[in-house]
Every structure is written in structure tokens, then in C-alpha cells.
Amino acid sequence: MTLLSVRGLTKRFAGNDVLRGIDLDVARGERIAILGASGSGKSTLLRCLNFMEMADAGTVTLDGKLIGRREQELTLVRQRVGMVFQQFNLFPHMTAIGNVMEGLRTVRRQPKHEAQVRAERELARVGLAEKADAYPAHLSGGQKQRVAIARALAMDPEMLLFDEPTSALDPELVGEVLNVIRALAEEGRTMLLVTHELGFAYHVATRVIFLADGAIHEQGTPQELLKTPRKERTRSFLESHKQFSI
Amino acid sequence: MHWDFVSVLSNYDALLAGLVGTLKIFAICLVLGLSFGLAVGLCRYARDGWLYWPATAFVEFFRNTPVLVQILWFFFALPILAPFEISPLAAAALGISLNSAAFSAEIYRGGIQSIDRGQWDGARALGMRYGQAMRRIILPQAIKRMLPALTNRAIEIFKMSTLASAVAYVELLQQGKLIASLNYNPIEAYTTVAVIFFMLLWPMVQLTYFMERRLKRGE
């Protein structure tokens, strides 16, 4: 039941090898946490999976079908693979519910009332039903990210990509977003999560991947990689993250 | 379609005379416009000075009336009031210079205002007078920021030189009209004039882009 299959994914930016031949299989229901230092290629990898970046080499296969480069095909892929960004990227000129509805109305061409009903449900799911008519400028960071998640969910994605969803949030707002993501995980949704929240990864992920210099350095279950890492680099990365634990 | 540029280029001496005329009026208006503009800009900057309102009236009037109207006024209307002859060059130069002064006044004002208040404090703390602070501390910093906009103004002045043809001043477009009427070749004549202007202005435009980029990097 492999949903996503990646072979030899390579990406170069201005002479630097950001991704060096990544091979990855994602089965349905898997929750994969991706860790790594900045510059290790984590975001780039994620963005290549929904073709927000075009890889220089390698293949991406979704549900058994090899994805080509034609824009029409790519927009269809993006409807099936949702993404949540570190900077939320909400549309400031639309209300919260407007944001959630936008994909349904413009991309799926649903009539307004149908989209609205669905959007209200998604907003309720992330706990923001009462903020439906608020503009993003009046929402807190955590609320904005939850709206962004609702917006992604409204498209019924088969897989969700989270690109450091809590890195831009004030610490006290991180929890509300992680709780939403955890609830999605418990529903059995397939997701890839680039994050620095090691504790969250430990409890929610089914597999953890450590990326270094554009390649998969080590991977395993949360137990394996986070508690008993085999490689030196993984160990020192985890150490630097635990320097100021309570 | 048979294009005949030979008849245009054989009149190269007429074009040359036009080019000289264009450059002459450009130089005059550039110097007068940008320097008078500085004076007006300084008056506009000093909000509580008694020159503020006259300067504002000047700027608003010359920015909100077309240059061609100003040129024709100076050529046809001013001689009635003034006891002396107004040549085509004088009329056109007056119109373009005053217009440019009004626009550049606002550039100067904006540039000076953009300099942090702290610079004034630092200058005054050393005992400098207003004029000294302006000359030695504020303006040198402001000029750098204003260069792209001022270069733009220079480009506009160059383009406005063609308006002098409306009062039969000998510049490039006027010569183009002359050649076209003598040789019945308006296509070649006006295309040539357009190409000459493009070749003259293109480096200036590129200079503006270059300066804008350098300014952005420096900030």
C-alpha cells in the first residue's frame, strides 16, 4: 500500500547539492517525521513532493503513477497532497472561512453554499468555528496555522506535508497546533512532518528520518532513532537539541 | 515597401545641428532646474519658514500644469509683460527648467526628510549651525538616496527638450520635421530621430537601474 514513492531525488541550488539522490517510500497511514539541521534539505524535499519545487533528477510516483512535469498534472497532484507552511501563507484579503473555502470554490468549482458548509466543518474540527468571519490579521499565530490546516484539509488530501508548522509560533501557541496535528495522526492520515519538536515526533510519528547534507543519514522508528541513534551525526544533532532540557 | 534612409543621413549636418540644440537646452535646463529645485526643496523642507507657502504654491502650480502650456505662455504671453525679447530657447528653457525645479524640489525634500533625526542632533551637538549641518552632514547623505530619482528627472528633462520644437527651437525633433518636409520621407526621418533619442537615453536609463540596484544593496 505504498502511496508515495521517491527514487533518486536530486536538487541543486546555485551550485550546491541540496538533495542528493533521495529514495523514499511512504505507505498509507504512515506518519514520518523528518529531522535535520538547517540547510540539510528538509524543506526542499517536502516541496519537491508536491512539486512546488522541480527536482533536477529523480522520480516521484503517487499511487503507482509516475508524475510528469506538465502543469495540469501537477495542479492535480497538489489537490491530493496538501501542504501546511511555516509562515501559514493565509490569504489576508479573505476571512478565515474564506480562506478555507477558496480551494473548494476556485479549484473544485463547488457552489458557494456547499463550500461554506464544508469549510465550517473543517474550522470546527480545528477548534475555530467562532473565528470564521475573522480576518487573518486579527488571529494569533496558532489560530492562523490552524486555519491553514483547515484549508489544506478541505481539499480531502490523501497525504499532508507539514513544513515546520510550529517554528514561527510563540512557544505558548505551539501546543494548540500540535494537538490538531496529533488528532489528524490518530485518524490515520498519511503525513510527512518536518519539525524540531522532537517530543512530538517521538509520540506521534511511525517513522523518523534524519537528513544530513541532502541525503537520508539514518531512519527508523521513533524508539530507534530518537532514543538509540546508531550514527554519530544523528547523536550530536539530538544532543544539541537537548542542551537546555528541564 | 522601400525605406530610404540615405536621404535622411545625407542631411546629417541638419541632424547634428539638432543634436547640438538638444544637448544645449538639456544642459541648461538640467543645471537650472536641479539647482533651483534644491532651493525650493529646502524652502519646502523648512515647514515653519516664511518661504514655505510660496515654495508650495510654486511646486503645486508647476507640477499640475502641462509643460507645453508653460512653454507657450513664456513664448507668447510673457513678452507682453516683459520689456525684452523672449527667444524660443529662453521660453522653452524657462518652461522646462521651472517644471523640473518643481519636481526635483519634492525629490530633495523627500530625500532630506528621510535622513534620520539623529543626524541633526549629532551635528548640532558639535555646535554646527543649521546651514553647516545641512551642507556637511545632511545633504551629502541625502544626495546618495536621491540619485535614482534625480537621474530619472534628468531623463525626463531630456525627453522634454522635444517640446521646444513647438516654438521652432532647433533641436532634433525640429530638424526631423524639417528633413521630413523637404524630402517627403516622414517614416525614415522620424524613425531616425526616434532611434537617435533611444540611443542617447538608453545609457541614462541603464544608469538609473544600476544606481537603484546599488542603493538597494547598500541600504
Added chain:
Amino acid sequence: MSYQWDFTPVAANAPLLAEGLANTLKVTAVALCFGLALGLALALMRLSPRRWFALPAGLVIEVFRTTPPLVQLFWFFFALPLIVGIEMTPFLAAAVTFSIQSSAFFAEVFRGGIVSIDRGQWDGALAIGMSRRQALHRIVMPQAVKRMIPAFLERSIELMKTTTLVATIAYADLLYEANDIAQKTFRPLETFTVAALIYFVVIFGFSLLARLWEKRLAVSGEGTVH
């Protein structure tokens, strides 16, 4: 001052001046509409990743920004008819010239506005499956337009001043009429002064309206509902 000012000949020709003003506004309005539409098209072509869209658009923009408007006007009025073989009235020449000329400047305003929108907005739109065209139309342009309005207003007022050039090709705009009247009445001082004042009042008026509009925009902040 021994000169006796006499405005009565000017006042007697007021209807002609009014007609001239109407023609001025007519040319400006036409050039503005076509200029905006063409400007948007040029801007989008310039932003296109396809080079055989971007380069011609870039060429048009550069040529029309780097040559004097009066030269362009003369070229379109005297040269183009001979090349294409059509009748060219002063109005048509003016309409074509100033439409294209203003579009070159509008294109840069459009492009600047679109480019100024944070890249994340494109990301957000593409990530929910929008095509680039949908993203531009639904997400980027609505935000960009608001930012571009001050520059547009400024350019439009500029256009109003530039169109006076039509007087040189004998189009009966306000300046042309003023010149005509001045010669007929031998009162150039009064006539041209009145003309200058009319121009000032109209253009300054629009300029004030533009500033008011900008202030209102700055206050209102975000938000257009679906």
C-alpha cells in the same frame, strides 16, 4: 505697468475653450482605458517564464519609455499612415500613441505590484491545487492592486498632462483652442493665462482627489469579502 489686462475676448470664446477642455479629457480617458488594459497585458507577458512573451513585451516597454512622447506622436501621425496605408486623424494618432505610451509605464506599475506580493501567497495558492492563472486572479492581483493605486493615480495625472502634446498635431484640445483664440484676439497674455489656470484647476483637482483616495486606502487596511 502700463499694460491693460482685458479678459473679455477670452470670455467671449469660452465655449471654444470648454470644447477644447472636453476634447482634452476625451483623449485622456481613451488613452487611460486602453493604456491600463494594454499595460496589464504587457506586465503579464513580461512576468511570463516564456521568453518569446517576455522579450517582445520588454522591448515595447523599453522603447516607449526611452523615447520622447512627442517623437512617438509625430511618428504615429506622420509615419505610420504611410507604412500601413490608413487614414490617420489627430485623435486616432493621439489615442494610439498615448495608449501605448502610458501602457509602458502602467506595465511597470503592475509588474512592481505583483512582484511585491510575498512569495508565500503563491505557495499557499498553488499548494491547494490552484493553477498559476487562478492564483494570480484570486490571490495575488487583489492584494497587488491595492498597493498599486497610488502609482496608478500618479501616472494617470501624468497622462493628463502628456496629452496636451496633441495640440502640436492640430487636435482641437484646450491648448490648441487657446493658441487659436490668442492669435485671433491678439490677447495671448490673457488667453494663455486663462488656459494655464484651467489646466491647473482641473489637474490639481484630480491630484487632490487622488491624495484623498490614497489616505482613505491607508486607513481602511485589509479586507475584501468574497
